[in-house]
Amino acid sequence: MKLSEIAQLIGADFNGDDKEITSMNTLNEASATEISFVANVKYIKEVPSSNAAAIICNSSTLDKIPSSCVALVVDAPYWQMAILSARFAPPLEDTSSPKAIVGEGSSISSKAELANGAIVGKNCNIMPGVYIGSNATIGDNTTLYPNVVIYRDCKVGNSCVIHAGTIVGSDGFGFASDKMGKHKKIYHIGNVVIEDDVEIGSNTSIDRAVFTTTFIKQGARLDNLVHVAHNCEIGEYSVIAGQTGLAGSSKLGRSSIFGAQSGVAGHLEIAPFNTFAARTGVTKTIKESGKVFAGFPFMDHRAWLKIQGKLARLIK
Amino acid sequence: MKLSEIAQLIGADFNGDDKEITSMNTLNEASATEISFVANVKYIKEVPSSNAAAIICNSSTLDKIPSSCVALVVDAPYWQMAILSARFAPPLEDTSSPKAIVGEGSSISSKAELANGAIVGKNCNIMPGVYIGSNATIGDNTTLYPNVVIYRDCKVGNSCVIHAGTIVGSDGFGFASDKMGKHKKIYHIGNVVIEDDVEIGSNTSIDRAVFTTTFIKQGARLDNLVHVAHNCEIGEYSVIAGQTGLAGSSKLGRSSIFGAQSGVAGHLEIAPFNTFAARTGVTKTIKESGKVFAGFPFMDHRAWLKIQGKLARLIK
Amino acid sequence: MKLSEIAQLIGADFNGDDKEITSMNTLNEASATEISFVANVKYIKEVPSSNAAAIICNSSTLDKIPSSCVALVVDAPYWQMAILSARFAPPLEDTSSPKAIVGEGSSISSKAELANGAIVGKNCNIMPGVYIGSNATIGDNTTLYPNVVIYRDCKVGNSCVIHAGTIVGSDGFGFASDKMGKHKKIYHIGNVVIEDDVEIGSNTSIDRAVFTTTFIKQGARLDNLVHVAHNCEIGEYSVIAGQTGLAGSSKLGRSSIFGAQSGVAGHLEIAPFNTFAARTGVTKTIKESGKVFAGFPFMDHRAWLKIQGKLARLIK
Incomplete structure (x- = not known):
């Protein structure tokens, strides 16, 4: 898509040299043929070092845009990014690709x-009842039980087992909202990568990344009815028990152990080798390793037990 | 079904003029060819103004039944209603209907x-792998991803996106129980209506109404693994994050925002434009708007933060 | 599989009379042609009375093994049991069995x-979209809605209703882990038995037992998105509301009533006729009947209400 067409679509002025834009991406990941955006003050610090060909921004961020990069100034960058995302989304299926290849x-x-x-x-x-989308790849020795769905562009490794009804690659829960509360869909053009030796239970949902990748790393174990939001990473050999949910962009280190019905808020980083009791709600980044946590908001497991004791005495 | 047959089926006396009964419905919604029931003192106040042709009731409610209406007196009205519901349930598929029409x-x-x-x-x-039942309708420009199930009689609007494995229109969790704890299935003869521009994640379950309709209104967004029970209403542009559950007959106003793993008890009304932190458990009707809630039982978000602070100090 | 082959596979010494081993089982259930294992001190007391042909154990348990039984001594019995489980797992489908029989x-x-x-x-x-596996049986008058999956060897009774997307018989969340945190899959060779008159909602997951059976007893009602782990038992006429989860090997007595989003930890026994408010987290075995519980950790419902009152006063 030409930069001039993009500018017209989103209602931005554009007078420079036109060029072909191949995709959208984050400020950090965008290459010199990709467009990015900045819609949240938190990310302004990433603007000056972005290699993006163009950045959608509002006028207050204009002075941070590097000179190598075209600024497309709009009132509502996130909303306009959502509009543009529809244009970079691939079709549901690549009907003109060659037929599927089976080993x-x-x-x-x-x-x-x-x-x-x-x-x-x-x-x-x-x-x-299994569905495997266009450009999706499945490694060797892998079993997909009935009615598993692997959306397009997702990758499943070798020697994986995915139980019935599990969905890999549905769109993340991302959209722009206007002042009236109406929403504009953000098309998710990233994917999910599941590495080797991963086993996933039944009726679990793993969303694709908005850009880049949602990662389930080697040897991880996910139980039934687990919710993994867009852009998460689950570290090697991690264990995620039933009905646990991870909000968007959280990264769990290697050998993270989560009891059932736990939750992790969005955009957190959890250091490796921590254990979380059932129903823990993790609300902050964790930099230490080798600890056991519990409760919501989460705390050291012994502190949680102490509070429960105090509460029990309160009612006597 | 003739009124006399119904009386015989449920073991009630009936001596009046016989008439054809076309369906079952609530006291408020029943028309002059429909039968209703009263099984809970909470609803006795709706009896006198009901337009139902007949009402299944016990002897203590008999004097409230309007003179225009036949009273069918039984010991256990809810159990007898459940028995009768099986007779008004349509077949799983209307095999004699014309073949599906596709735009x-x-x-x-x-x-x-x-x-x-x-x-x-x-x-x-x-x-x-998608299934669309008899008499179900799908609007224009709508995408149903693999293995979505739309039960019979349900309606999905224009420009909707429903992700893989989501179920629309399963029977609500309703049954009559006797003194020994045995259950009798209540056939759910209502439906689900999803309005335009709604997006729903993967592996979500939305139950049909027992009578009338479970509503997902225009522009709403539901995430993965959400549970919407029978007869709920989700207001326009509402946002329901992953693994949230709504119990039966609750109504959320416009732009209700629910964080992940939240819950709403049954038969509540939530005023528009309220926000609920992750894991909030709403236990009462909310009449104010523009507030932020948290906790279980739910409270003002700031009060919840204050309690967490106090608890943290308790253990020092 | 010959005992000598098993010994070689798991790296144990074996010099006795060779014999054919037909399957794996628990210490209590194993017959004289089956092999068992002991990997947890909790189960050592079951060793002396086991009828197993052989027991995989470590050297510290060797002296408890009955003389009728061959001891296969290894460093990591659970890990070796996992390796062996793959050899006793049946194929995904019995392709050489006769075609399915339909009444x-x-x-x-x-x-x-x-x-x-x-x-x-x-x-x-x-x-x-329904899948019914090899050697699975479905009783009379049962309805399986679209995309229900019944794994091989599972049994569904008469007059059951299973709503769309529900999975019966996926492998339990069981694996051995080594000191580096790597996991070895335990193949689940048990099954699920659902008795008569059971109704199950949509997108629910019920795991098969590792050995023996996960039981859903007569007349039980399960809602949507419920998680039932391996080797659980749900008593007759029990009611399990939406998004509730049961961890492995817990047994619920008759007429157990669970509100939505509840949880039960593993290896517990719940006496019959107890009720649990929404979100209760049961952490201990319950021997009394006829009570109402709430909270996490769970307590008497009135105690829970009292604590909530105290907490509310704390912030004033």
């Missing part, structure tokens, strides 16, 4: 659907 | 199933 | 899949 020894149910451009490795079991 | 420009996967009597608008994408 | 009057969608060896009773409705 030797794999069994694909005639009631599964492999979209054009999908790739399945060797010795896989793809059971009835 | 111009819509793409329907050969692995999707459209029951007889279903209607899909223009330019829709109905992906593999 | 008179049953309607099976052409978009449902019945694996070889599945059996469906009379007058059932098996809707599109």
